[in-house]
Amino acid sequence: MPKSALVDFSRRMTPDHLAFGTSGNMSVRMGDTVWITPSGVPFDEVGEEDLAAVDLATGNWVAGTARPSSELPLHRALYSARPDVQAIVHTHSEYAAVFAACGEPVLPVHYQLAPWQYSIACAEYATYGSVELARNAVAALAPDHHVVLLRNHGLLAAAATLADAYQIARDGEWLAQLYYRARLLGSPRILSPEEIAAVREQFRHYGQNPES
Numbered sequence: 723m724p725k726s727a728l729v730d731f732s733r734r735m736t737p738d739h740l741a742f743g744t745s746g747n748m749s750v751r752m753g754d755t756v757w758i759t760p761s762g763v764p765f766d767e768v769g770e771e772d773l774a775a776v777d778l779a780t781g782n783w784v785a786g787t788a789r790p791s792s793e794l795p796l797h798r799a800l801y802s803a804r805p806d807v808q809a810i811v812h813t814h815s816e817y818a819a820v821f822a823a824c825g826e827p828v829l830p831v832h833y834q835l836a837p838w839q840y841s842i843a844c845a846e847y848a849t850y851g852s853v854e855l856a857r858n859a860v861a862a863l864a865p866d867h868h869v870v871l872l873r874n875h876g877l878l879a880a881a882a883t884l885a886d887a888y889q890i891a892r893d894g895e896w897l898a899q900l901y902y903r904a905r906l907l908g909s910p911r912i913l914s915p916e917e918i919a920a921v922r923e924q925f926r927h928y929g930q931n932p933e934s
């Protein structure tokens with residue numbers, strides 16, 4: 723089940739402009755095991771045989787034949803810190819990476835991300851694949867937040883399901899694109915925390931989703 727979902731969402735990464743070649747990765751937690759996409763395989767070629775399973779606590783390989791993504795420490799650290807997180811999507815998507823390159827947060831010029839959080843913070847830089855990067859990302863992701871930028875790197879989305887984590891990654895990239903373009907046009911009007919809270923209440927009250 724987690725394997726087929728990982729393959730399905732991996733195949734969407736390139737068409738949805740969330741990945742270029744082999745950049746990025748995603749995983750699902752199943753109890754004490756983490757299923758994760760492989761290192762060095764383009765997303766549009768990932769099959770179930772390419773997925774790797776590791777023990778969450780030790781990082782030891784427990785199933786699969788492919789080498790796990792180099793960002794495994796990032797995934798393990800986030801699962802360990804956040805019991806509510808069951809799936810993670812990491813991208814180098816273009817507009818999120820632009821803000822990450824400047825070390826700037828993505829501010830809410832639209833309510834698309836309102837059901838999840840107010841704005842997208844940016845974690846301090848550390849070398850990809852390092853334990854320090856994992857530590858910085860966990861520190862920058864507020865306890866009730868689901869998406870964060872990694873400075874000079876990309877975006878990290880986390881949720882209770884892979885479908886939600888994937889949608890949050892798409893929403894984050896879309897918001898970054900909109901904010902970038904609004905800044906080119908003029909002076910974007912940033913929604914206030916109260917305005918975002920009102921949207922969140924509206925979604926909750928009417929049972930609508932952020933696509934509405």
Ligand SMILES: [Zn+2]
Nearest residue numbers: 746850875876
């Ligand atoms: Zn990366």
